[in-house]
Every structure is written in C-alpha cells, then in structure tokens.
Amino acid sequence: MNDSFGTRLRARLDRFGPLCVGIDPSPALLDAWGLDDSPAGLERFSRTVVDTVSDVAAVVKPQSAFFERWGSRGIAVLERTIADLREAGTLVLLDAKRGDIDSTMAAYAEAYLDRGSPLAVDAVTLSPYLGFGSLVGAITSAVANDAGVFVLGRTSNPEAAPLQRLVAGQVFAGVAAANAGHAPFGPVGVVMGATLPELEHSLDDLNGPILAPGLGAQGASPADVARVFWPVRHAVVPSVSRAVLADPKTLRARVLDYRDECAALLAPGFATRT
Numbered sequence: 381m382n383d384s385f386g387t388r389l390r391a392r393l394d395r396f397g398p399l400c401v402g403i404d405p406s407p408a409l410l411d412a413w414g415l416d417d418s419p420a421g422l423e424r425f426s427r428t429v430v431d432t433v434s435d436v437a438a439v440v441k442p443q444s445a446f447f448e449r450w451g452s453r454g455i456a457v458l459e460r461t462i463a464d465l466r467e468a469g470t471l472v473l474l475d476a477k478r479g480d481i482d483s484t485m486a487a488y489a490e491a492y493l494d495r496g497s498p499l500a501v502d503a504v505t506l507s508p509y510l511g512f513g514s515l516v517g518a519i520t521s522a523v524a525n526d527a528g529v530f531v532l533g534r535t536s537n538p539e540a541a542p543l544q545r546l547v548a549g550q551v552f553a554g555v556a557a558a559n560a561g562h563a564p565f566g567p568v569g570v571v572m573g574a575t576l577p578e579l580e581h582s583l584d585d586l587n588g589p590i591l592a593p594g595l596g597a598q599g600a601s602p603a604d605v606a607r608v609f610w611p612v613r614h615a616v617v618p619s620v621s622r623a624v625l626a627d628p629k630t631l632r633a634r635v636l637d638y639r640d641e642c643a644a645l646l647a648p649g650f651a652t653r654t
C-alpha cells in the first residue's frame with residue numbers, strides 16, 4: 381500500500397523544511413535568464429529549477445498557464461517537467477486552478493490525479509466557484525490515487541477579497557469535513573495568501589495543509605506568514621516564485637534563504653542549511 385498524500389507531505393516538510401518553490405517560466409523570466417521564449421526555453425528553465433531546488437524544497441509547483449501558452453508543445457514540456465520532478469523525488473503540485481461541473485471535473489481528475497496519466501501529479505489546485513460539492517468527485521479520485529488537492533480559500537491577490545469573503549467559510553467547512561479522520565493531514569489543502577492581513581476564520585479544524593503563495597514579489601515576508609498563520613503554523617507551506625527565480629545563478633541561495641527563514645519561524649526544530 382502507498383503512503384497517502386498527507387503522509388508524504390508531512391515527511392517532506394519535516395525533512396526539507398516548509399517551502400514550496402514555483403516553476404513560473406514567464407516571458408520576462410525567460411528573457412532575464414537569456415533564454416528564448418519558446419518550448420526549448422521553457423524546457424531549459426524548468427530543468428534548471430528541478431535540478432537546483434528539488435533537494436531543498438518540500439514541494440515544487442509548476443504554474444500550468446506558462447506551459448499552456450505554448451499549446452501542445454508547452455504541455456509536452458510540462459509532462460517532461462513533471463516526470464523530472466517525480467524522478468527527483470520531490471512532491472509536485474500543479475497550479476491549474478480547475479473547477480467545473482461534476483462530469484467535467486471527472487475528466488480533470490483523470491488528467492491530473494489518475495496515476496496512469498502522463499500529467500499525474502501529487503496534488504493539483506482546484507477552484508470551488510461551482511460549489512464545494514462539485515469537487516467531491518476529484519477529492520474521491522485524489523484519495524484513490526494517494527494524491528491531494530488544494531482548494532482556493534482566500535487567494536493572495538487583493539481584488540479577491542470582496543468575493544471570497546462571502547464564501548470562504550463554506551470552503552473551510554467543506555475541507556474540514558473531507559479531511560475528518562485522516563492523519564497526519566487529510567487529502568484536501570487550502571490556498572490562503574501569505575499577503576492576507578489576518579486570518580478571518582479559525583483553521584484549527586481544517587486537518588489539512590495550507591499553501592500560502594505571495595512571498596516576495598507580492599509583498600509578503602516569512603515574518604508575515606508566521607504572524608498570520610501562527611495558530612496553524614505546523615501546516616503552512618509558504619510558496620515563492622519570482623523572488624527566487626530572478627537569476628539562475630542565485631536561485632539555490634535564495635531558496636535556501638527563504639526556506640531557512642520560514643523554517644526558523646514556523647518549524648524551529650528543523651535543522652536549517654544543509
């Protein structure tokens with residue numbers, strides 16, 4: 381029997397520290413790296429990130445949009461990047477933010493969560509905008525495949541607040557129900573921006589991991605993450621992309637700096653800098 385996603389995530393967080401590193405090969409970053417904005421450029425960028433951070437980040441998060449913009453050739457690079465990450469042994473969280481009616485969600489689940497799919501990952505981000513119930517089939521599929529999902533709760537972008545404040549309570553209740561009885565984490569995480577000024581809901585009963593994007597380029601610091609998520613700090617996975625991806629020469633050092641600073645605040649028992 382395979383370990384559940386929650387068990388694998390806990391083990392990675394304990395061994396490698398709490399950081400998630402994004403693979404966001406935007407045109408601006410490809411240019412900064414001296415790479416062509418092309419599938420070959422995407423591949424070189426992604427492979428460098430995999431080789432540089434897989435042994436110092438708990439989770440690596442490819443942003444699907446930057447691969448999709450190249451159509452089938454970009455998806456082929458995404459497939460190979462996922463295979464490289466799996467081979468490197470890191471956890472792969474695909475940021476695709478999918479959400480649809482149940483029959484279409486079944487196809488998304490097959491694409492990202494079914495072990496046999498070429499795009500199968502450890503976890504995928506999902507949008508609850510069609511109702512938390514629309515995600516139940518994907519959560520069932522995640523459990524069947526020892527995978528996980530991260531549902532958008534309160535995202536890092538400021539314009540999300542007026543809409544998400546109306547429904548975030550429903551999302552957290554759905555996540556807590558789906559995770560009940562699982563240990564050490566259930567299969568359902570939430571996305572909560574590191575940029576949030578404060579927690580508006582108690583997350584004590586969530587029993588799932590919290591992905592916190594927004595470090596660096598969006599203005600949040602490790603200290604902000606510790607302040608906002610203090611009651612649930614053991615479950616927080618801060619995520620950073622542009623602030624570490626600016627230059628391949630400084631990538632590893634920047635990841636280690638973020639990781640060690642986050643670990644010192646969120647997981648003081650973690651032995652930093654290897």
Ligand SMILES: O=c1ccn([C@@H]2O[C@H](COP(=O)(O)O)[C@@H](O)[C@H]2O)c(=O)[nH]1
Pocket residue numbers: 402404443475534535536537571572573593594595596597598619620621622623
């Ligand atoms: O609430 C959210 C959810 C996802 N994201 C994604 O994370 C990265 C952030 O990149 P940075 O360069 O670290 O700002 C990007 O892929 C977003 O699509 C998010 O920012 N906020």
